[in-house]
Amino acid sequence: MxxxxxxxxxxxxxxxxxELAELGKTAVYDSSETIxxxxxALNGSFLAKTLVLAIDPYMRGKFRDPAIKSYTxxxxxxxxxxxxxxxxxxxxxxxAFKPGDHVYSNTVSYAHYWVPKDTSPFTIIKNEIGLPWxxxxxxxxxxxxxxxxxxxxxxxxxxxxxxxxxxxxxGVGSIVLQLAKRDGCRVIASAGxxxxxxxxxxxxxxxxxxxxxxxxxxxxxREGPIDIFWDNVGGETLDIGFEFARxxxxxxxxxxxxxKGPNPYRLKNQFFIVGKELSVNGFIVLxxxxxxxxxxxxxxxxxxxxxxxxxxxxFTYGLEKVGEAMQEVLVHGTNRAKKIIVVASN
Amino acid sequence: MxxxxxxxxxxxxxxxxxELAELGKTAVYDSSETIxxxxxALNGSFLAKTLVLAIDPYMRGKFRDPAIKSYTxxxxxxxxxxxxxxxxxxxxxxxAFKPGDHVYSNTVSYAHYWVPKDTSPFTIIKNEIGLPWxxxxxxxxxxxxxxxxxxxxxxxxxxxxxxxxxxxxxGVGSIVLQLAKRDGCRVIASAGxxxxxxxxxxxxxxxxxxxxxxxxxxxxxREGPIDIFWDNVGGETLDIGFEFARxxxxxxxxxxxxxKGPNPYRLKNQFFIVGKELSVNGFIVLxxxxxxxxxxxxxxxxxxxxxxxxxxxxFTYGLEKVGEAMQEVLVHGTNRAKKIIVVASN
Numbered sequence: 077m078x079x080x081x082x083x084x085x086x087x088x089x090x091x092x093x094x095e096l097a098e099l100g101k102t103a104v105y106d107s108s109e110t111i112x113x114x115x116x117a118l119n120g121s122f123l124a125k126t127l128v129l130a131i132d133p134y135m136r137g138k139f140r141d142p143a144i145k146s147y148t149x150x151x152x153x154x155x156x157x158x159x160x161x162x163x164x165x166x167x168x169x170x171x172a173f174k175p176g177d178h179v180y181s182n183t184v185s186y187a188h189y190w191v192p193k194d195t196s197p198f199t200i201i202k203n204e205i206g207l208p209w210x211x212x213x214x215x216x217x218x219x220x221x222x223x224x225x226x227x228x229x230x231x232x233x234x235x236x237x238x239x240x241x242x243x244x245x246x247g248v249g250s251i252v253l254q255l256a257k258r259d260g261c262r263v264i265a266s267a268g269x270x271x272x273x274x275x276x277x278x279x280x281x282x283x284x285x286x287x288x289x290x291x292x293x294x295x296x297x298r299e300g301p302i303d304i305f306w307d308n309v310g311g312e313t314l315d316i317g318f319e320f321a322r323x324x325x326x327x328x329x330x331x332x333x334x335x336k337g338p339n340p341y342r343l344k345n346q347f348f349i350v351g352k353e354l355s356v357n358g359f360i361v362l363x364x365x366x367x368x369x370x371x372x373x374x375x376x377x378x379x380x381x382x383x384x385x386x387x388x389x390x391f392t393y394g395l396e397k398v399g400e401a402m403q404e405v406l407v408h409g410t411n412r413a414k415k416i417i418v419v420a421s422n
Numbered sequence: 423m424x425x426x427x428x429x430x431x432x433x434x435x436x437x438x439x440x441e442l443a444e445l446g447k448t449a450v451y452d453s454s455e456t457i458x459x460x461x462x463a464l465n466g467s468f469l470a471k472t473l474v475l476a477i478d479p480y481m482r483g484k485f486r487d488p489a490i491k492s493y494t495x496x497x498x499x500x501x502x503x504x505x506x507x508x509x510x511x512x513x514x515x516x517x518a519f520k521p522g523d524h525v526y527s528n529t530v531s532y533a534h535y536w537v538p539k540d541t542s543p544f545t546i547i548k549n550e551i552g553l554p555w556x557x558x559x560x561x562x563x564x565x566x567x568x569x570x571x572x573x574x575x576x577x578x579x580x581x582x583x584x585x586x587x588x589x590x591x592x593g594v595g596s597i598v599l600q601l602a603k604r605d606g607c608r609v610i611a612s613a614g615x616x617x618x619x620x621x622x623x624x625x626x627x628x629x630x631x632x633x634x635x636x637x638x639x640x641x642x643x644r645e646g647p648i649d650i651f652w653d654n655v656g657g658e659t660l661d662i663g664f665e666f667a668r669x670x671x672x673x674x675x676x677x678x679x680x681x682k683g684p685n686p687y688r689l690k691n692q693f694f695i696v697g698k699e700l701s702v703n704g705f706i707v708l709x710x711x712x713x714x715x716x717x718x719x720x721x722x723x724x725x726x727x728x729x730x731x732x733x734x735x736x737f738t739y740g741l742e743k744v745g746e747a748m749q750e751v752l753v754h755g756t757n758r759a760k761k762i763i764v765v766a767s768n
Contacts, residue, residue: 146697310692329695342688346656349675349704351492356702358695 079110085186085398087151090141094340096407102139103157105396111189113166121191122168126184129161129417130213131398131405132247133308133331156186160218162201162209164422170195178203180212182362186398188419205377214414215380215387216373219247222330222361224376225368227255230328230357231304235260238300240317243308244281245272247387247414248330252306253279254385264299266292266313268409275413279386287313296320306330311341318345321352329358388413395419425456431532431744433497436487440686442753448485449503451742457535459512467537468514472530475507475763476559477744477751478593479654479677502532506564508547508555510768516541524549526558528708532744534765551723560760561726561733562719565593568676568707570722571714573601576674576703577650581606584646586663589654590627591618593733593760594676598652599625600731610645612638612659614755621759625732633659642666652676657687664691667698675704734759741765 088104091097116123134148138157142150151157161184165177173179173195181197192198201212214220233239239256243249244265256263257280265281267273268288276284283299285292293316296302300320307314310332317327348354365372379385390413392401397417404411434450437443462469480494484503488496497503507530511523519525519541527543538544547558560566579585585602589595590611602609603626611627613619614634622630629645631638639662642648646666653660656678663673694700711718725731736759738747743763750757 148697314692332693332696340690340693342690343692344686344688346660346689346692347678347686349702350678351494351704351706353704353706353709354702355704356695356700358697358699358701360697360699363699 077112077114079112080189081107082109082111082187082189083107083395084109084156084188085395087139087153087155087157090150090153091136091139097136097139097402099399099403103151103399103402105399107396113189116189116191118167118169118191120169121193121195122170122173122179123166123189123191124163124179124184125166125189126161126163126187126395126419127178127422128210128213129184129186129395129398129419130159130217130219130247131401131411131415131417132160132218133405135159135402136406156190158183158185160184160213162212173198173200178209180217182218186395188395205381207377207381210389210391210416210418211380211387214247214389214416215251215385216376218361219414220251220376220385220387221365221368221372222248223251223255224372225361225364226306226328226330226359227252228368229359229364230326230355231256231259232326233259233261233304236262237303238262238264238322239304239306240264240266240296240300240302241281241306241308242266242287242313243331244276244284245269245413246308249306249308250275250279250387250413251385253281256304256306261304264295264302266295269412271412275388292316293319301325304328307332315341315343315345318343318348318352318354321348321354323352325352325354327354327356329356389416390414391416391418393418423458423460425458426535427453428455428457428533428535429453429741430455430502430534431741433485433499433501433503436496436499437482437485443482443485443748445745445749449745449748451745453742459535462535462537464513464515464537466515467539467541468516468519468525469512469535469537470509470525470530471512471535472507472509472533472741472765473524473768474556474559475530475532475741475744475765476505476563476565476593477747477757477761477763478506478564479751481505481748482752502536504529504531506530506559508558519544519546524555526563528564532741534741551727553723553727556735556737556762556764557726557733560593560735560762561597561731562722564707565760566597566722566731566733567711567714567718568594569597569601570718571707571710572652572674572676572705573598574714575705575710576672576701577602577605578672579605579607579650582608583649584608584610584668585650585652586610586612586642586646586648587627587652587654588612588633588659589677590622590630590652591615591759592654595652595654596621596625596733596759597731599627602650602652607650610641610648612641615758617758621734638662639665647671650674653678661687661689661691664689664694664698664700667694667700669698671698671700673700673702675702735762736760737762737764739764 245267301322305317525544591613647668651663
């Protein structure tokens with residue numbers, strides 16, 4: 077077969093501290109190379125075709141200068157970025173993977189076709205329950221696992237307690253909201269558009285509000301105090317959370333999206349940690365899957381299939397549109413739900 | 423017997439937010455009243471004579487306007503302040519207390535003689551081991567209990583781990599340092615005078631430094647990363663701790679003395695809580711004595727008597743000197759060790 081164009085989405089220019097990803101500069105779509113799918117060397121690995129990719133908030137930090145260390149490796153300058161995705165194996169020299177297998181990992185390349193140097197991060201998805209591949213990078217992937225792990229490990233939720241979930245319409249927050257309701261908690265949930273707020277109500281939030289048009293402090297003063305704070309945003313919202321926390325409240329630190337921008341908010345209410353005996357715990361989901369991965373995959377696919385756990389996806393079609401999708405998720409927050417890039421249908 | 427002068431140390435003027443206690447204004451010594459020890463009405467309570475009192479950092483917050491709520495009640499305006507102390511019972515109408523009993527609580531009045539309205543906070547100290555009464559408000563009192571509870575509940579210490587103790591020469595910090603060494607940890611300890619630093623070395627600190635003359639950041643950069651941060655001060659030191667914490671470090675939030683002054687430091691490094699999976703726990707010792715009080719009193723008096731746990735006390739003699747002692751502890755930090763007011767010897 078003749079060589080085909082192999083489009084890629086390439087990391088082109090590192091972000092400075094506080095700088096926002098810029099369309100067409102930070103990373104760019106490149107279709108200058110071709111690949112011969114029949115003859116490309118595998119070197120003991122496999123040839124993969126990308127089906128779906130997830131744009132997640134954690135990716136922001138990976139567009140940094142590779143010289144700067146952090147808890148997650150940076151992307152490689154001049155190379156395709158990578159992330160959670162599902163691909164199908166076209167050819168294989170590995171005993172562990174055969175053509176037709178669907179593989180999942182957080183190292184799926186933002187390219188149409190690619191040969192992984194390291195096959196160890198990949199797991200084969202059987203999908204016997206017959207869910208769309210996109211669910212495996214959303215509600216059944218890292219975001220769903222993040223919600224599950226953080227809630228099980230740190231919430232210490234008791235029936236009737238009040239939970240505040242920020243960025244509650246996101247891939248993580250929307251699952252946290254539902255887990256909290258399943259545990260009998262009262263849920264206050266915030267999001268940044270009225271559409272999202274309507275969805276929070278549909279998911280069962282007892283109080284849902286648009287933090288851009290309604291004052292978070294006023295809402296928590298009226299609806300608090302809170303026993304559990306699920307923090308996806310950090311910043312001033314975290315300070316307000318400290319203020320309206322009940323004694324012995326649990327703060328689950330999942331993300332701090334407020335760190336985008338040049339002048340991140342500086343906390344002033346941390347003294348409540350002592351006076352209210354607060355517990356504040358950060359976590360990275362990948363470090364907890366040894367403990368919760370099995371029970372998650374035992375429970376969650378069935379709950380998703382039955383509709384007991386609801387989820388939404390906001391699709392962008394085509395690898396060449398990744399730049400626009402990243403702007404929605406990482407800069408403007410205008411994605412309507414979990415952002416999925418559909419690269420190919422099979 | 424004729425009435426005797428009953429000196430009292432009276433709360434005279436509330437502090438505004440960030441204001442420092444002022445000598446002769448915030449609280450004042452008053453010797454205008456007398457008391458007849460033979461005839462004063464007991465109303466079912468007892469008449470107590472104060473022996474020793476502790477000046478502790480937590481008292482700062484109690485000099486506030488009583489209208490402002492906080493985790494600890496304010497002092498009563500126009501009345502003697504109160505705190506941890508030991509008193510001897512002179513007369514009693516209560517079956518639970520008899521003349522000659524030595525009583526301990528955190529509600530001992532800063533008066534020579536007084537009749538408590540509520541006797542329930544008082545416990546009788548048997549002191550069969552024969553330690554000075556002052557030890558029961560220092561190493562065997564709230565400060566020692568605080569160190570013990572926080573360390574046992576939150577440190578999750580493992581042999582060989584690195585611990586950073588701030589305000590390590592204080593009543594709490596000096597015990598934490600020793601508990602950490604007993605658990606096989608490497609201890610970095612800071613204090614604010616060279617005399618205190620010398621004492622930290624004598625207590626076994628592996629690294630001891632004067633934070634006023636040596637840069638905390640440089641020390642932690644050289645001697646870190648740290649696994650456990652015992653936080654008595656908050657503020658910028660806490661930010662530096664976040665920066666030089668190892669993954670999964672434990673932050674034990676015992677106090678935030680940096681909150682004195684009009685412009686408390688605002689944190690900027692809290693995003694490390696997520697990226698390093700930090701655990702940050704505040705606590706109030708009185709809420710944990712149900713769990714640790716018995717084992718503390720089983721272990722600690724013996725360790726103090728044998729010298730296995732060392733402690734120092736910095737005495738001020740006379741109730742009329744409480745103002746000066748408070749300046750040392752609450753404003754200048756010039757007390758050399760745990761501050762004890764010796765009101766009477768027996």
